[in-house]
Amino acid sequence: MTPNEKKALVKFKEIRQGNTVAIAGTLRSTINYAGEVCKKLHKMGYLERLLPGQFAIYKITPRGEEQVKKEGEAERELKECAIGAEEEGKEAIEEKGEYECSECGAAVKEEDTECPKCGTILEGYEEEPEEEMTERRRSSLDSGSPES
Numbered sequence: 321m322t323p324n325e326k327k328a329l330v331k332f333k334e335i336r337q338g339n340t341v342a343i344a345g346t347l348r349s350t351i352n353y354a355g356e357v358c359k360k361l362h363k364m365g366y367l368e369r370l371l372p373g374q375f376a377i378y379k380i381t382p383r384g385e386e387q388v389k390k391e392g393e394a395e396r397e398l399k400e401c402a403i404g405a406e407e408e409g410k411e412a413i414e415e416k417g418e419y420e421c422s423e424c425g426a427a428v429k430e431e432d433t434e435c436p437k438c439g440t441i442l443e444g445y446e447e448e449p450e451e452e453m454t455e456r457r458r459s460s461l462d463s464g465s466p467e468s
């Protein structure tokens with residue numbers, strides 16, 4: 321499922337039924353494109369077509385609603401560990417070059433000795449054998465002193 325298909329389906333869950341114009345508005349796309357997205361969702365069994373044509377009207381099916389729910393749950397699981405990150409703002413955290421807990425993915429500060437979310441001990445990260453950590457560390461050093 322593409323992000324746009326998902327967006328359209330979420331919109332249908334909100335409005336129950338609607339035409340391609342409403343979906344074009346949601347996707348900020350042309351009506352033709354919205355029509356294609358709706359057709360795909362229809363083929364997948366997530367939408368019921370009430371009226372065919374360029375301004376076709378679709379209605380979400382129980383299967384479609386189930387899919388929205390599933391996608392929502394998957395997203396929530398991904399976000400759950402990043403609650404701390406959301407509070408401070410994800411962009412700010414990236415700019416500050418902070419780290420992620422290797423256990424739960426929560427944002428941790430460089431000076432933190434344990435994950436604020438799951439409590440995993442983070443000490444010894446300087447000798448972190450994982451390549452990813454070493455790379456991130458190196459790149460943050462590089463940005464500090466371009467010569468080294």
Ligand SMILES: [Zn+2]
Binds near residue numbers: 422425426436
């Ligand atoms: Zn953690």
